[in-house]
Amino acid sequence: MIDDSKVMRRIVAGILEDLGYEVQQAGHGREGLDVLDGGWVPELVCVDWNMPVMDGLQFVSAVRSNPAWRQVTIMMITSESEHCQIVRALAAGAHEYVIKPFTADAIRDKLALLGLLPQGVVL
Amino acid sequence: MSFGDTGERRRASDGPLLISGLIDEETVRSIAQEAWSALVGECEFLVPQPGELPADPVSAWVEVVGPWTGAVVLTCGRSTAEQLSRELLKEHAPSVLDDEDIEDGLGELANVVGGNVKAVLPGPSVLGLPEVGTAPQARADTVRADLLWRGQSLTISVQGSAGALTDPHENHENEVPL
Numbered sequence: 278m279i280d281d282s283k284v285m286r287r288i289v290a291g292i293l294e295d296l297g298y299e300v301q302q303a304g305h306g307r308e309g310l311d312v313l314d315g316g317w318v319p320e321l322v323c324v325d326w327n328m329p330v331m332d333g334l335q336f337v338s339a340v341r342s343n344p345a346w347r348q349v350t351i352m353m354i355t356s357e358s359e360h361c362q363i364v365r366a367l368a369a370g371a372h373e374y375v376i377k378p379f380t381a382d383a384i385r386d387k388l389a390l391l392g393l394l395p396q397g398v399v400l
Numbered sequence: 401m402s403f404g405d406t407g408e409r410r411r412a413s414d415g416p417l418l419i420s421g422l423i424d425e426e427t428v429r430s431i432a433q434e435a436w437s438a439l440v441g442e443c444e445f446l447v448p449q450p451g452e453l454p455a456d457p458v459s460a461w462v463e464v465v466g467p468w469t470g471a472v473v474l475t476c477g478r479s480t481a482e483q484l485s486r487e488l489l490k491e492h493a494p495s496v497l498d499d500e501d502i503e504d505g506l507g508e509l510a511n512v513v514g515g516n517v518k519a520v521l522p523g524p525s526v527l528g529l530p531e532v533g534t535a536p537q538a539r540a541d542t543v544r545a546d547l548l549w550r551g552q553s554l555t556i557s558v559q560g561s562a563g564a565l566t567d568p569h570e571n572h573e574n575e576v577p578l
Binding site: 281328356378 | 434435437442490500508516524527530
């Protein structure tokens with residue numbers, strides 16, 4: 278979970294942990310890449326757009342340029358809600374896009390669409 | 401959110417955009433209510449009613465830079481900000497919230513409201529990172545929603561930067577490129 282807001286990281290990490298995910302947190306895209314470089318390659322990365330140091334779009338492009346991380350699913354969670362921004366994120370290689378504000382149900386719905394809802398979890 | 405860029409294009413000879421011609425108080429309240437319902441709690445309501453802010457107000461804001469340039473500012477009392485941050489975190493809230501948690505929570509609410517306000521304004525625009533502290537001075541070009549949450553006052557102002565709040569080219573290295 279990559280977001281410069283600690284509160285937002287805790288909210289999303291809480292939702293994912295309640296679903297059984299093990300979650301690591303990073304405060305910007307560069308920190309997120311450092312986690313991947315360290316060898317911990319997750320099934321799913323949730324990433325904000327507007328962040329210091331490295332923004333979410335740059336992070337998505339960096340992940341997509343590395344074949345070793347091809348299997349990582351990326352979901353952007355951001356307050357950038359214009360259609361053209363959504364298109365840009367998906368074009369860069371994000372799989373899903375969640376607009377803030379969101380509910381826990383919205384996150385679970387997106388995970389279900391991505392086939393990433395753990396077995397036994399009922400919507 | 402179903403709001404969107406109007407698609408209208410402007411000429412250089414056009415005068416500055418005034419926020420009062422772009423958004424109204426009801427739309428600001430509606431955007432804020434959606435943020436509150438999703439993030440603070442399903443049954444958390446913002447009542448459109450002016451109240452008096454406490455003596456220790458704290459503000460969080462995000463700047464919008466584009467055809468219209470200004471800031472979306474959320475202001476409330478310190479204890480209101482603490483309660484809001486606690487509600488955002490719900491069961492994940494630590495027993496004691498430090499200043500960073502409180503400012504981070506209020507900043508995130510300003511970010512969410514600001515991002516959705518940006519979506520109804522003419523684009524393309526960029527959104528700055530949330531800042532927290534003493535509110536930028538309100539100017540004449542302001543649309544303001546005075547609200548009550550759990551009986552406590554808070555205001556959301558969408559205020560133009562005619563005369564500039566800050567240098568719009570300062571500290572935007574991480575903003576979304578146009």
